Amino acid sequence: MEFWLRVTRSQITKEIRAGRTDTWAAFALVVRLFREAMRKRAAGDERLWGDLLRYAQDVVDRTPGA
Incomplete structure (x- = not known):
């Protein structure tokens, strides 16, 4: 699990730097879906x-x- 979280965090950072700020909202929705x-x-x-x-x-x- 730690591996996938690190990889995902790195990719999110790259996405944000590239100006794709909707990445945060998408990640939050996916996590909320998983928790539900x-x-x-x-x-x-x-x-x-x-x-x-x-x-x-x-x-x-x-x-x-x-």
């Missing part, structure tokens, strides 16, 4: 968690080397 999916799963509703995992896997599968 975990919260719902803990409460017994695994639908959002499953949808999130399927979408993430689909995106990663279509982006080799990412």
Whole structure:
């Protein structure tokens, strides 16, 4: 987890320096989505968690080397 956080932080910094300031908002939304999916799963509703995992896997599968 630490590795991915470091890599992501570095990429966000590069994006901000390049003038793409919406990167902060996008990252915050993704983190909020992840937390909500975990919260719902803990409460017994695994639908959002499953949808999130399927979408993430689909995106990663279509982006080799990412």
